[in-house]
Structure formats: C-alpha cells, structure tokens
Amino acid sequence: xxxxxxxxxxMLIALFAVPLVVGVYLSTRSDxxxxxxxxxxxxxxxxxxxxxxxxxxxxxxxxxxxxAIGLLIQFPIGVGLALLLHRNLRGSAVFRTALxxxxxxxxxxxxxxxxxxxxxxLGVINWLLDTVGLSRIGWLGEKWAARVAxxxxxxxxxxxxVMLMTLAALSSLPESPHEAxxxxxxxxxxxxxxxxxxxxxxxxxxxxxxxxxxxLKLFDIIFILTKGGPGxxxxxxxxxxxxVGFVALQTGRAAALGVAVAAVTLPAYVLWLRAxxxxxx
Amino acid sequence: xxxxxxxxLQKRYANGYEAVxxxxxxxxxxxxxxxxGPSGCGKSTVLRMVAGLEDISGGDLLIDGARVNDMxxxxxxxxxxxxxxxxxxxxxxxxxxxxAMKLRKTPKAEIAQKVKEVAELLELDKVLDxxxxxxxxxxxxxxxxxxxxxxxxxLFLMDEPLSNLDAKLRVHTRAEIARLQxxxxxxxxxxxxxxxxxxxxxxxxxxxxRGVLMQCASPQELYExxxxxxxxxxxxxxxxxxxxxxVVSTDHGPGVQIGDQTVELGSVGAAxxxxxxxxxxxxxxxxxxxxxxxxxxxxxxxxxVELVEMLGSELLVHGTVNAPxxxxxxxxxxxxxxxxxxxxxxxxxxxxxxxFSTVELPVDIDRVHLFDLDTGxxxxxxxxxxxxxxxxxxxxxxx
Ligand SMILES: Nc1ncnc2c1ncn2[C@@H]1O[C@H](COP(=O)(O)OP(=O)(O)O)[C@@H](O)[C@H]1O
Ligand SMILES: [Mg+2]
Numbered sequence: 001x002x003x004x005x006x007x008x009x010x011m012l013i014a015l016f017a018v019p020l021v022v023g024v025y026l027s028t029r030s031d032x033x034x035x036x037x038x039x040x041x042x043x044x045x046x047x048x049x050x051x052x053x054x055x056x057x058x059x060x061x062x063x064x065x066x067x068a069i070g071l072l073i074q075f076p077i078g079v080g081l082a083l084l085l086h087r088n089l090r091g092s093a094v095f096r097t098a099l100x101x102x103x104x105x106x107x108x109x110x111x112x113x114x115x116x117x118x119x120x121x122l123g124v125i126n127w128l129l130d131t132v133g134l135s136r137i138g139w140l141g142e143k144w145a146a147r148v149a150x151x152x153x154x155x156x157x158x159x160x161x162v163m164l165m166t167l168a169a170l171s172s173l174p175e176s177p178h179e180a181x182x183x184x185x186x187x188x189x190x191x192x193x194x195x196x197x198x199x200x201x202x203x204x205x206x207x208x209x210x211x212x213x214x215x216l217k218l219f220d221i222i223f224i225l226t227k228g229g230p231g232x233x234x235x236x237x238x239x240x241x242x243x244v245g246f247v248a249l250q251t252g253r254a255a256a257l258g259v260a261v262a263a264v265t266l267p268a269y270v271l272w273l274r275a276x277x278x279x280x281x
Numbered sequence: 282x283x284x285x286x287x288x289x290l291q292k293r294y295a296n297g298y299e300a301v302x303x304x305x306x307x308x309x310x311x312x313x314x315x316x317x318g319p320s321g322c323g324k325s326t327v328l329r330m331v332a333g334l335e336d337i338s339g340g341d342l343l344i345d346g347a348r349v350n351d352m353x354x355x356x357x358x359x360x361x362x363x364x365x366x367x368x369x370x371x372x373x374x375x376x377x378x379x380x381a382m383k384l385r386k387t388p389k390a391e392i393a394q395k396v397k398e399v400a401e402l403l404e405l406d407k408v409l410d411x412x413x414x415x416x417x418x419x420x421x422x423x424x425x426x427x428x429x430x431x432x433x434x435x436l437f438l439m440d441e442p443l444s445n446l447d448a449k450l451r452v453h454t455r456a457e458i459a460r461l462q463x464x465x466x467x468x469x470x471x472x473x474x475x476x477x478x479x480x481x482x483x484x485x486x487x488x489x490x491r492g493v494l495m496q497c498a499s500p501q502e503l504y505e506x507x508x509x510x511x512x513x514x515x516x517x518x519x520x521x522x523x524x525x526x527x528v529v530s531t532d533h534g535p536g537v538q539i540g541d542q543t544v545e546l547g548s549v550g551a552a553x554x555x556x557x558x559x560x561x562x563x564x565x566x567x568x569x570x571x572x573x574x575x576x577x578x579x580x581x582x583x584x585x586v587e588l589v590e591m592l593g594s595e596l597l598v599h600g601t602v603n604a605p606x607x608x609x610x611x612x613x614x615x616x617x618x619x620x621x622x623x624x625x626x627x628x629x630x631x632x633x634x635x636x637f638s639t640v641e642l643p644v645d646i647d648r649v650h651l652f653d654l655d656t657g658x659x660x661x662x663x664x665x666x667x668x669x670x671x672x673x674x675x676x677x678x679x680x
Contacts, residue, residue, distance in 0.1 A: 028625045131547075174365065176363045176365050176366075176367035176369070177353075177367045177368065177369050177370065179332075179334050179361075179363070179367065180361065180363060180367035180368075180428075181355045181369070181380070182333075182334065182353070182354040182355060183332055183333075183334070183357075183359055183360065183361045184360075184380055184381035184384060184428070185358075185381055185384045185385060186380075186384055187355065190384065193371070194372075194380070195324070195369055198370075198371035198372075199370060199371060203369075209476065212601075
C-alpha cells in the first residue's frame with residue numbers, strides 16, 4: 001500500500017512541502033533581489049518588522065472585509081439563481097449556459113473589462129447611474145466604493161460557481177420531503193427555509209469555505225483594478241506580499257508575509273476539510 | 282370528517298400522455314377507500330391530484346362539496362403518507378411529527394402533548410430525539426404515519442405506504458393502519474398495487490386500469506361479482522381460470538362447450554344468466570375460481586393433471602383442458618394461440634391426486650362467470666340489472 005502511494009507523496013512533497021520549507025527558510029533571512037550585500041540569517045526580525053504590526057493587520061482586515069462583502073453578494077444571488085434554474089422554467093438551459101461564461105474568463109481579462117466599465121468618467125456604470133438619475137460614484141478612487149467594486153467583480157466571476165454547486169446539490173435532493181412539507185401546510189418560503197436549506201447546508205458550507213479560501217488569496221483582480229489603492233484601502237495580504245517582494249524586491253520580508261498569509265488561511269482550510277468529511281457521512 | 286368527490290377528473294401530462302381520461306369516484310365520510318391497479322395505471326397520479334401536488338387537467342375535485350381544483354396543497358388540509366415516507370432528514374422524529382402543527386402556530390404545550398400521544402400510540406416514544414437516518418424501515422414508516430395522524434386532517438392519502446417493508450412487517454402494519462383508520466374515522470384514500478392489501482383493508486375497493494375505473498365496490502362484491510374480466514382476474518390469488526367456450530343447448534338446459542367437453546349449467550345457470558337462451562352458438566369467456574372447482578357442484582369439468590401443490594390448508598391441482606386461455610390485458614381481451622390451457626383447482630388437502638391422471642372436477646355453477654370475448658364485460662349480471670347486455674358499448678377499450 002505504502003509503495004503504491006509513494007508517487008503521490010513525492011509529487012505532494014515537490015509541489016507543496018518544498019516551497020513551504022523554502023518559504024519559511026527565506027522568511028528568516030534578509031535577502032533582497034539585486035542587492036550587493038549577501039543575505040544573512042535574521043531570525044524572526046522579518047516577522048517582527050512586517051507581520052506583527054499595523055501594516056499587516058490592516059491588510060488582513062481589508063482582506064476579510066472584501067471577503068465578507070463578496071460572500072454577502074455571491075451567496076444570495078448564486079443560490080437564488082440556482083433555485084430559479086432548478087424549477088426548469090422555459091429557457092433555463094440557455095440561461096444556465098450564459099451564466100457560466102464569467103467563470104470561463106481569466107481574472108485579468110475580467111479585471112480589465114470591469115476597469116473600463118467602472119471608470120468614473122467614461123465607464124458604462126456611471127453612465128447608467130447618470131441615466132437613471134443617480135449620482136456618479138468614484139468607483140476605484142474612494143475607499144469603500146473601491147472595496148465594494150472589488151467584491152462585486154470577484155462575485156461576478158464566482159457567482160456561477162456558487163450557482164453550479166447549489167444546482168448540483170438541489171438536483172440530488174429527494175423531491176418528496178418538499179412535497180410532504182407543502183402538504184403539511186408550508187408556504188414556498190418555509191419549504192425552502194425548513195426543508196431545502198437544511199438539506200443544502202453541507203454543500204453550502206463547503207462552497208463557502210472554498211470561496212473564503214479563494215477570496216483570502218484574491219490578487220489578480222485587485223492588481224488590475226486598484227493595485228491596492230486608494231492609499232492602502234484595498235491592499236490585501238496577497239497584494240502586500242507582492243508589493244514587498246516584487247516592488248521593493250525584499251524577498252525575505254515577502255516570504256515572512258507569505259507564511260503569515262498561509263497561517264491565516266489555514267483555519268479556513270481546516271474548516272473546509274471538516275465540512276467535506278461531515279457531508280460525506 | 283369529510284367527503285371526497287371526483288367528477289370527470291382528468292390528467293394529461295405535459296408530454297401529452299393521458300394518464301387519467303376521466304374519473305368519477307366518491308368517497309364517503311370516514312370511509313377507507315383503496316385504489317388498486319397494476320403499476321403505471323395512474324393511481325399515484327389520482328392521489329397527487331387530490332393532494333394538490335399535480336395540476337388537474339379537467340373535471341372537478343370536491344372536498345366536502347367545495348371545489349378545490351385551484352387550491353394549493355397548503356390549503357386543502359390533507360395529510361399524506363408517501364411511498365418513500367418523505368421524512369424531513371434534518372429534523373428529529375419529534376420535529377417531523379410536530380412540523381405541521383408548528384406551521385399552524387399551535388401552542389407549544391399542545392404540540393408536546395400531541396406528539397407524546399402519537400409517539401406512544403405508534404411506539405416511537407424511545408426514538409423521538411433521533412433523526413430519520415438512524416431509524417429502521419418499520420420505524421420510518423411509523424413516523425410517516427405519525428406525521429399524518431397527529432393533525433386530524435380532512436383526508437388521509439397514502440401512496441403504497443407498505444411497499445418498502447418486508448413481507449412479515451407488511452402484514453402486521455396492514456392491520457395496524459386499518460385499525461388506526463377505523464379508530465380515528467378519517468376519510469382515507471389508500472393506493473396500492475397489491476390486491477391482497479386492497480381486499481383486506483378497504484371498505485370499498487376501486488380497481489383502476491390505464492386511468493379508467495373498472496369497478497368500485499366492497500371487497501366481497503368485487504370478488505363474487507366482478508363487472509368485467511379485468512377485475513375478475515386482477516382480484517384473487519391464484520386468479521380466476523378463464524378459457525374460451527361456446528354456449529350450447531343440452532338436454533338439461535344451457536351449457537358451455539369447452540374443447541371436447543361440455544359443462545352443463547342446468548337450471549341454476551339458466552337463472553344466473555337470464556339471456557343465455559338467445560346466445561346459443563356464441564363464443565364466450567368461461568371463468569371459474571379455483572375454489573369453485575373441486576368442491577361441491579352440479580357441473581363437471583375434466584382435466585389432465587400436470588402438477589400438484591400441497592399448501593397445507595389446500596391442495597392446488599394444475600391441469601390442462603382443451604380450450605385456449607382468455608386473459609384481460611391492458612388494452613382489452615386477449616385469447617391465447619395455444620389450443621390448450623392451464624386450469625387450477627383448489628381441493629381438500631386430504632384428497633389424493635396423481636400427477637398425469639385425468640380428474641373430473643365438480644363445478645359450482647353458482648360461481649361460474651361468463652364474459653363477452655370482445656368487451657370483457659360480464660354476461661347476465663343479474664344484480665340490480667347492472668350488466669345484463671353484453672352488447673353494450675365497449676367500456677374496456679376507452680383507455
Ligand atoms: N410527469 C409525468 N409525465 C408524463 N407521464 C407521467 C408522469 N408521471 C407519470 N406518468 C405516467 O402516467 C402513468 C401513471 O403513472 P402513476 O400514476 O405514477 O402510476 P401508478 O402510481 O399507478 O404506478 C404512467 O404510465 C406514467 O408513466
Ligand atoms: Mg405509484
């Protein structure tokens with residue numbers, strides 16, 4: 001048995017363990033790319049300097065805020081669409097295919113497309129707001145507007161995923177408890193609340209965890225849309241590590257930040273694994 | 282306490298399939314009506330229309346005389362037991378039973394009291410805190426029953442509630458359900474494909490074929506006086522022997538010639554089939570149940586014994602006669618191509634019957650049935666003159 005799983009173990013070690021160990025090693029050194037001074041061991045200096053201080057906790061907060069806004073957008077809409085499509089109304093098939101498109105685009109293309117649409121002077125979104133008589137919003141230039149915009153774009157791309165997961169779960173649910181609830185006297189909302197939702201819970205939980213983990217690592221869309229601005233209003237943990245590592249070229253400090261990101265994401269992974277195990281029972 | 286009335290109730294599915302072409306049926310207050318028929322005949326469709334889970338394509342559905350076609354299932358005050366039980370998997374047994382009452386904002390104390398009563402009645406008191414997934418099949422079935430009876434609804438609907446139980450439990454639960462229904466007195470419509478269940482449980486039994494009502498009567502009436510060949514062969518096990526014969530006239534009155542022999546009906550037959558004098562020379566389906574062969578009787582039927590089955594309480598003797606078998610099928614009546622057919626007789630188990638011998642069986646003429654070969658309708662039904670004319674419209678081919 002052990003020998004049969006050996007190739008998988010080697011692969012896992014090469015892909016995950018080695019980078020992790022190297023990362024942890026780098027995080028205790030003072031290396032800088034292009035520096036004439038050779039790197040040396042600095043112990044936990046990088047952590048002291050970058051992780052346990054307001055810059056990092058700020059980025060962590062930004063990350064969590066954007067994640068939270070995103071979840072609040074993605075789940076009601078994604079689950080709602082799934083419920084609609086599950087009723088198999090006319091045109092569902094076409095609609096379903098169309099809804100999958102955002103998922104198939106690369107984040108960079110999505111980011112660029114939305115950057116044009118969100119442009120405060122020339123963007124179609126402000127033009128629309130104008131047309132219906134609302135005031136224009138400086139989407140990418142204001143703190144909260146920028147955070148919401150990022151959550152919105154991320155959601156636009158991930159709603160299909162939430163929808164697909166929910167739809168798959170819905171179609172695997174037995175029909176008869178829903179019918180029993182209707183006969184028992186439940187309104188459509190209560191059938192959903194007391195019968196459908198509890199049965200969906202394991203899958204929704206896994207989906208939330210996947211989305212949280214994805215969102216904690218969110219980078220490309222923010223990089224294209226705001227580069228972390230205005231100020232540091234949308235600088236997430238990933239973006240901060242990038243700025244330190246590839247803009248300031250301080251690999252040791254960036255590695256320390258990277259390890260911190262992994263440490264923050266870990267609980268979400270653990271919850272995800274537990275949810276998965278629970279749903280298989 | 283309620284009545285249920287169906288007036289020309291119709292169901293056409295979205296794909297155009299006409300599952301129920303038009304059903305007239307009335308269930309009296311407190312009555313236990315069983316809807317029985319082969320699989321796919323539309324029993325569940327009818328039940329689901331009554332529950333409001335399936336749209337009604339035509340006709341009227343009345344509960345207590347009020348039309349409920351356009352009401353949702355929520356408003357009909359019906360309780361239903363599903364074949365799959367349809368328990369709420371995330372709720373405990375107690376919550377499953379209490380769900381309908383909670384929806385109706387029944388006071389908590391009253392809910393607790395009623396759940397307790399029902400749980401004791403159904404021996405579920407020890408598993409109230411378990412989830413359905415942790416129950417045995419029989420317990421799940423009882424939870425489904427409990428969910429229905431806790432409410433005192435206008436109607437109980439049950440769709441093959443016993444089909445997922447093993448044989449022994451099924452017989453036990455069958456009696457339980459019948460007893461509960463009689464005790465509660467709630468008007469009940471019960472669906473099954475099992476004729477034994479239908480016969481043992483129902484006050485009246487409605488036999489359905491391809492969405493068409495074949496006969497609705499008490500179990501005894503169905504058994505003794507089937508309106509048509511389909512009911513005759515569907516009800517009873519082993520089922521009624523039916524072979525092709527020709528009506529003839531003998532020295533002792535009318536008879537039926539079956540192959541090379543003649544079963545004399547005599548004066549009993551002449552009284553039983555009033556118009557038979559005018560039918561001389563006509564081919565008919567001759568039907569007789571196994572227990573009407575081999576006991577007492579004035580008629581005589583000879584057969585070659587092929588197999589003898591000893592069941593303890595009776596002896597089933599299978600033999601051949603020289604006449605083709607006749608069978609009710611989904612679309613009408615079918616005659617076998619083979620010139621001989623199997624006939625089963627039920628005899629006293631103390632009798633000795635040799636395989637491959639020839640036996641002459643007494644035929645109880647009072648329990649002989651004749652059916653029209655084309656329409657399958659019973660000939661000469663004297664009772665209240667319901668079916669006496671075999672040339673009446675072909676009711677069996679409606680489906
Ligand atoms: N949703 C549906 N669409 C089309 N035909 C259906 C549908 N449901 C059932 N039927 C057909 O209607 C007939 C009656 O079905 P059903 O009422 O379930 O039969 P039963 O309960 O007597 O076995 C069957 O021939 C079945 O194939
Ligand atoms: Mg059915």
